Every structure is written in structure tokens, then in C-alpha cells.
Amino acid sequence: MDFGGPGEPILSGTSNLGGFRNSFPELASQYNLLFLEEPWVTENIKESCGKSLADFYRALRSNPSQAPSRGRELADRCEISSGQGRWGFTAVDYRVLVDAISDGEGLELKGFVGRSWGAVRLTYLSPSALDWAVLVRPFPVGADAQTLLSSRVDLVHDIGPSGSAIDAPQPIEGRSIPVTEFDRLSAAVELSYVDDAYRTQHAAGVLAGTDYERIGLLSDRLWGRYGESSLSPGYLARLQEICANVGPLSDFGPSIESVRDVLAASQLPCTGITHRIPHVGAGAARTCVIKSKLDAVTPADLIEESYAENDNIWWVESTQQSHGSFDGLSACLRHLGIAAES
Structure with missing residues (x-):
């Protein structure tokens, strides 16, 4: 199973x-x-790897132009590129x-x-x-990374409206970082994974950029964020297997302004990881x-x-x-x- x-x-x-x-x-x-x-689940994560995960996530949120280099550092420090990280x-x-x-x-x-x-x-x-x-x-x-990305973006837009952007950071009680447009776009991706009843109940507020609490929860679930900017090592498992089977993307823009950008950003550390056919x-x-x-x-x-x-x-x-x-x-x-x- x-x-x-x-x-x-x-x-x-x-x-x-x-x-x-x-x-x-x-x-x-x-x-x-x-x-x-x-x-x-049972692998010890080195301090340098944990820091690199956080640095990568912070770059995605605040300075996407640095995300490609942070992604390469992540793959190196967490030993994904070398294949030594389990x-x-x-x-x-x-x-x-x-x-x-x-x-x-x-x-x-x-x-x-x-x-x-x-x-x-x-x-x-x-x-x-x-x-x-x-x-x-x-x-x-x-399927290669580029083909899969294009198909997923089309389907995400087909099953729900693009919604309205969050123009300014929105502080949420009990959340260590405010909700931003990055979170709304990430939440839109995560809606593809939730059950149909949950989507029916909450999708409108998420896509409209008004249900800040739900947006934060879904965004965190997509990225595996906890604490302030820490990411679960489960993200490393995604990279290690997915990168090896679909390869890297050919391009990434300097900003994250769409669902496509979020999906592309999640694959940034794939550069340099050996591709298995x-x-x-x-x-x-x-x-x-x-x-x-x-x-x-x-x-x-x-x-x-x-x-x-x-x-x-x-x-x-x-x-x-x-x-x-x-x-x-x-x-x-x-x-x-x-x-x-x-």
C-alpha cells in the first residue's frame, strides 16, 4: 500500500x-x-540544512530573485545533490x-x-x-517538469477563479508571520488536495483573498511550514524523489505573482539533481x-x-x-x- x-x-x-x-x-x-x-521521518537534520530550508522559504516570501541560489544551497547543504541525504x-x-x-x-x-x-x-x-x-x-x-507544470496551472485555473490579490500583509492572531499574496497563491494550489466538501465550503474565501486564517493554514500545509520560517524535512523527501523523476524546470521568473510561479518555485532546488528516467x-x-x-x-x-x-x-x-x-x-x-x- x-x-x-x-x-x-x-x-x-x-x-x-x-x-x-x-x-x-x-x-x-x-x-x-x-x-x-x-x-x-527518522532522519536527523543537520543545523546547516535546517537553516538552508528556512533561508529558502524566506527568500520565496520576501525576495524571490534570491530563491534560485537559495534553492541550490538547500540541495547542497541537505545533501540532496550528492545523494547522501536520506x-x-x-x-x-x-x-x-x-x-x-x-x-x-x-x-x-x-x-x-x-x-x-x-x-x-x-x-x-x-x-x-x-x-x-x-x-x-x-x-x-x-512526464517532464515543464509539461506537468503547464497542465497543472491550466487545471487550477479551470476549476476556480483567480480571485483577488492580498495587497498588504495581514497579521493573524496565533500565526508568527502575516498572511500575504504568496500565501493566497500557495493556498490556491493546496485546494487541489483537500476533499470536495472542504473545498466547497472554503474555496471562495481563499480565492477571494478574504479568509486570511484559512489561507494561512492551507499555505503552511502546502509548504510544511512550522515555527516561523522552518520547513518540514518532508519537503526534502519531495525534492529528492520528484526531482529525480521529472527533472528541473527550464525557467523561473524573478517574482511570485501567480499559481504557476508557486509551482515553479517548489521545484527550484531540482537544479543539479540527477534525473532518473x-x-x-x-x-x-x-x-x-x-x-x-x-x-x-x-x-x-x-x-x-x-x-x-x-x-x-x-x-x-x-x-x-x-x-x-x-x-x-x-x-x-x-x-x-x-x-x-x-
Whole structure:
């Protein structure tokens, strides 16, 4: 079981593993469910790395022209460029860990359920040896950074109005830094991840630039900010895996004035990180893929391109917008014969 990320602590409680198990009892009744915690959760972060994370974030907020150089420093001081920092999974580490647990517990790997980035992690294994796989809103394996950025920007604007800019910093009680336009744009990106009910209730105030408290919360969630300018090392996991699989962006403007700029800024440290060419269209003997045309994180058209050459795919179309949704999983399990037809 891989719920993606990278940078999301699977065992922290936020993923609601118990709720997932209860929602899909057919899986738990037939299989052991194996979840892997990401390396960054137990990795010690050096003082120089923590400072570099904060310097990068402050540059994004206050002096974006310095962000590219701060991003390069971050990749160097946190040892992402050298590959010495253990934040995300490498293909080898992931495969070795799964094999070690399987051997130690006397398990045989039969299937794979992967949401979002889980599709990339499936390529770390030997997917053709699996009986089945379900990929929920999978990351479009093989898409480069520029193509993915353009598609995501178009979808973010399609599913919600651009809104109104926050002209002056807005102090918020209990928040160590004021809410700014940077936060509103970041919050607009994070709205793609929240569930549909939350978006329906709060999107208007966020995009209009009036719900300052909600804007701050969503912005902090996107970047993993805590304290004043500290960033969670989970961001390093995102960089380590995503940069390696999609490569760097070719350009970044000197300011952050749009959703595109926010998405581009998040990839700035990718410069200089070795680019791995993933196995496009990798799947099991039987694979079910769930996509949604409303998902602004993993664009449906790019997903279709990733698996266009795979004849073993059975497609499910979800009408839900939230990237975190498991809508369609039950249909896939029924198709694969894991759940009974209703």
C-alpha cells in the first residue's frame, strides 16, 4: 500500500489507515496490508540544512530573485545533490525494504495499491511479477517538469477563479508571520488536495483573498511550514524523489505573482539533481487505473499518455475533484475480483 507523497508521514495518523481499512474490508480480509514509512521521518537534520530550508522559504516570501541560489544551497547543504541525504526513497532502497519485510514476515507480494506518487514507486519494484495493481489518480510517470507544470496551472485555473490579490500583509492572531499574496497563491494550489466538501465550503474565501486564517493554514500545509520560517524535512523527501523523476524546470521568473510561479518555485532546488528516467506505463498482470478530469494535481490527459502503450489497463473515471480521494477504488477491486459485485 503506498499513498504517495512524497513527504507525507504515513504512520502519523493523518492518513487515517484505520479508516481506510474499515472502508475497504475486502482488502484486509484477504491480504496483509504493508505500509512503508518514509526515511525522512527518522532522519536527523543537520543545523546547516535546517537553516538552508528556512533561508529558502524566506527568500520565496520576501525576495524571490534570491530563491534560485537559495534553492541550490538547500540541495547542497541537505545533501540532496550528492545523494547522501536520506529523505525520500531511491528505487533500490524501496525495493530492498519491501523484499526484506516480505522475507522477514514470510509474505508473498501479490498486489499493489498506489495513490498518486505510488505509481512511481510501483516502478521501483518488479510490477510485472504482481498479480494485480490499482493506481488511484497516479502521477503521470514519464512526464517532464515543464509539461506537468503547464497542465497543472491550466487545471487550477479551470476549476476556480483567480480571485483577488492580498495587497498588504495581514497579521493573524496565533500565526508568527502575516498572511500575504504568496500565501493566497500557495493556498490556491493546496485546494487541489483537500476533499470536495472542504473545498466547497472554503474555496471562495481563499480565492477571494478574504479568509486570511484559512489561507494561512492551507499555505503552511502546502509548504510544511512550522515555527516561523522552518520547513518540514518532508519537503526534502519531495525534492529528492520528484526531482529525480521529472527533472528541473527550464525557467523561473524573478517574482511570485501567480499559481504557476508557486509551482515553479517548489521545484527550484531540482537544479543539479540527477534525473532518473522512470519506466513509463509500468503495471501488473492486471492493472486498474483511476483518473479524474477535475484533478489538478495529476492531470488525466497526462495519465492517459503514461499508460497508452499498456494493454492491461482497465480505466475508472472519477467525478470527484480532490486529489486525495479514493473514489473508484471499490470499482477497481470488483473488477479485479477482490471485492464482490454489489
